[in-house]
Amino acid sequence: MGAEASSAAAGILCAQMDLPHPGAFFELCQASRQLYPSWVQQLERQSGVETHFKKTGILYLAMNLQEEQKMSRRIQWQKRRQLRVERCSALAVHRQEPAVDGKIRCGFFFPEEAQVDNVQLMRALKSVCQKSGVAIQENNQVLRILLRKSMVRGIRTEKGIFEAPVVVNCLGSWANMDGHFPIRLPVEPARGQMLAFYSSKRIFHSAIMSEQGYLVQRDDGRVIASSTIERAGFAKALTLGGIHSILLGVRRISSFLDPCFLSDMWAGFRPLTKDGLPILGPTPIDGLFVATGHFRHGILLAPITAAVLTQWILQSKPPFDLSPFLPTRFGTYS
Numbered sequence: 001m002g003a004e005a006s007s008a009a010a011g012i013l014c015a016q017m018d019l020p021h022p023g024a025f026f027e028l029c030q031a032s033r034q035l036y037p038s039w040v041q042q043l044e045r046q047s048g049v050e051t052h053f054k055k056t057g058i059l060y061l062a063m064n065l066q067e068e069q070k071m072s073r074r075i076q077w078q079k080r081r082q083l084r085v086e087r088c089s090a091l092a093v094h095r096q097e098p099a100v101d102g103k104i105r106c107g108f109f110f111p112e113e114a115q116v117d118n119v120q121l122m123r124a125l126k127s128v129c130q131k132s133g134v135a136i137q138e139n140n141q142v143l144r145i146l147l148r149k150s151m152v153r154g155i156r157t158e159k160g161i162f163e164a165p166v167v168v169n170c171l172g173s174w175a176n177m178d179g180h181f182p183i184r185l186p187v188e189p190a191r192g193q194m195l196a197f198y199s200s201k202r203i204f205h206s207a208i209m210s211e212q213g214y215l216v217q218r219d220d221g222r223v224i225a226s227s228t229i230e231r232a233g234f235a236k237a238l239t240l241g242g243i244h245s246i247l248l249g250v251r252r253i254s255s256f257l258d259p260c261f262l263s264d265m266w267a268g269f270r271p272l273t274k275d276g277l278p279i280l281g282p283t284p285i286d287g288l289f290v291a292t293g294h295f296r297h298g299i300l301l302a303p304i305t306a307a308v309l310t311q312w313i314l315q316s317k318p319p320f321d322l323s324p325f326l327p328t329r330f331g332t333y334s
């Protein structure tokens with residue numbers, strides 16, 4: 001549990017900075033951001049695991065006029081929505097984050113954005129599930145969805161059959177099960193390569209983002225640097241080109257990482273759908289639900305995904321209009 005993308009992520013909870021326009025996806029992100037503080041508090045209390053959730057804000061760095069103009073347009077509609085965001089001069093950026101010593105044009109600070117240690121979050125979730133009596137099967141591949149007429153009957157796995165009146169497909173980038181899922185789910189992996197450096201001192205306070213890459217420092221000193229977005233199938237590898245582009249991005253932001261040790265590197269698969277939006281909700285098969293396709297926002301969207309799926313399953317209706325995310329939007333049977 002919590003393997004793959006959910007452990008590979010950077011844990012930046014971005015519900016505002018990288019959303020170019022208002023709409024259903026923006027509302028979903030906002031709703032999840034609002035749920036986060038009480039959700040992690042509850043998880044931490046029940047599990048005893050610290051998630052390092054912090055509202056540190058995101059500092060976006062514009063390196064040129066084009067990037068400044070793009071972000072200026074974005075913040076106009078966000079300000080009309082009463083969302084907090086400040087444009088900062090290059091000098092103000094250096095004051096706020098002295099380790100940002102690259103040549104920048106200006107910055108935009110989004111104080112309501114947050115970060116979490118997603119690996120710790122997965123540990124907390126697993127512990128709370130186990131304490132609540134959830135039986136977790138690990139290292140057991142689901143092979144087929146079992147149906148009776150137009151109803152779900154359960155799943156066939158490597159270790160046998162599990163009967164269930166409700167099945168939720170939350171298999172991330174693997175959601176179409178090599179074509180064996182009974183409805184069409186156009187989800188593919190978008191690889192992200194990541195590097196981690198160790199610094200004994202705190203270098204960055206907020207999550208630092210730019211078009212060339214981003215940096216976020218964990219409480220244990222590790223600075224996570226990312227990331228590539230590549231359509232390279234399920235090849236979970238780091239490449240020279242990927243590492244090179246991350247390092248170039250880092251170096252454009254800061255020279256403070258130069259003396260730091262490279263402590264880790266990994267790659268993961270963001271589940272990317274054909275239209276870039278998550279797939280959430282019921283299928284035409286009774287009892288069969290889908291929750292996947294969260295692409296770059298799956299850590300952010302975890303609590304709202306759980307909330308809407310729970311309400312849909314228990315009360316047969318979503319808490320608000322989720323039609324843009326329905327599994328049926330791609331056509332039905334394959």
Ligand SMILES: Cc1cc2nc3c(=O)[nH]c(=O)nc-3n(C[C@H](O)[C@H](O)[C@H](O)COP(=O)(O)OP(=O)(O)OC[C@H]3O[C@@H](n4cnc5c(N)ncnc54)[C@H](O)[C@@H]3O)c2cc1C
Pocket residue numbers: 001002003004005006007008009010011012013014140141142143170171172173174175177191192193194226227267268269270271291292293294295296297298299300301
């Ligand atoms: C490099 C990188 C950086 C990211 N950074 C961020 C970020 O900063 N903020 C953010 O909000 N999001 C981020 N994301 C996106 C986020 O991680 C994903 O959207 C989210 O984790 C997807 O969760 P998931 O549970 O759908 O998929 P996954 O976490 O990939 O989980 C899918 C699970 O299904 C299992 N599985 C697959 N097939 C089968 C099968 N047949 N039978 C049984 N089990 C199966 C897998 O083993 C895995 O455990 C990032 C992703 C990557 C890769």
